Amino acid sequence: MKKKLALLLASVMAIGMLAGCGGAPASTASTATSGGTSAASTEGGTATATSDLQVDVFYYDFSDIYISSVRAAMDEQLKAMGIEPKNWDAAGSQPTQTDQVKTAITAGSDLLIVNIVETSTSDPAKDIVEAARAADIPVIFFNREVADNEVINSYEKCAFVGTNAPDAGHMQGEMIGEYLLANYDAVDLNGDGTISYVLFKGQEGNAEAEARTQYAVEDANKLLTEGGKPELVYYDSSASTKYLVDTAGKWSAQAANDYMVSLLGSYNEGNNNMVELIICNNDGMAEGAISALQNVGYNNGEGTTIIPVFGVDATDSAKALIKAGNMTGSIKQDAVGMATTINTLVKNVQDGADLMANTDQFVVDSDVDKIRVPYQMYDGTSEE
DSSP: OOHHHHHHHHHHHHHHHHSSSSOOOSSSOOOETTTTTOOOOTTSSSSSSSSOOOOEEEEEEETTTHHHHHHHHHHHHHTTTTOOOOEEEOOHHHOOOOOOOHHHHHTSSEEEEEOOOOOOOSSSHHHHHOOOOOOOOEEEEEOOOOOOTTGGOOOTTTEEEEEHHHHHHHHHHHHHHHHHHHHHHOOOOTSSOOOOEEEEEEEETTTHHHHHHHHHHHHHHHHHHHHOOOOOOEEEOSSSSSSSOOOTTOHHHHHHHHHHHHHHHTGGGGTOOOOOOEEEEEEEHHHHHHHHHHHHOSSSSSOOOOOEEEEEEOOHHHHHHHHHSOOOOEEEEEEHHHHHHHHHHHHHHHHHHOOOTTTTTTTEEESEEEEEEEEEEEEOOOOH
């Protein structure tokens, strides 16, 4: 039956690919790896798996530090279940990812697990759902939010595993506000009574980026004013937006580093206008900002001036920086917990159960099949 469905889908997609994501032509540069280590093929690579369930996992970008942590946990857990996953790297390109999904379906995939690239519109996720529906294959979206009704509720074999986006912003705002109230004079380098900040957003239109950008500043300001201090002041008073965006949409350390190197040329202690606080929507950008600071003598430990830097994800490398005193705090986005939750649904597919069976232990939205993995604050005072 699967082969017939695959042949039918191949015919459908010959038409569908003409109207794919933004009219882009089918990519010929799709990259897949089996278990993240070797080239994927329908033969399954060299590792031996005890399950014949063909699971294809599509990542928006292997280079993302947090996503790499999820991928490592996914691979380990799936292999423990006897499944040899096929991992696909979209490298930040939605047309590439859409082509990869279609290729996997045609090759006989039993389950699609998708870390969608494009989040500013629902069209790519809708296209993937329609392709999955045509082949009668379950699809699990994860990490990057997709629409309720247009995507998840449109197909009975579709679910989402992610976080509640505003929570990270609220937690980060609370952490920033409390830190500043406890260390205000030390952070206020020019003694003007206000704290100047820069914020690295990551990507326009992404639900997580939007929520973190809004609530980190709003909640920090609320705590500051309640404590008798003025609100944060954006370092560039002439800026029309109070954040900087990775124009490639990759939330990258390089983008943040480039921005920081540039702005430190004008905003520094010599000019009495040094940026005094750095807020980042992920740890990769936090690490890039810290690298730029360290190059001009800050955040190196050993008594050097520390500019507070806050991130999100609590990756291993960020936790090391926090414990070393080079970074101030992060909000843990549980990579292992994300993988474990996703793989609960994979086990349901493997066992022939409903996709959302055995999820009573998780936080599930009341009106849509979305599971929320909780965030946690991380300041280096505990292991987690």
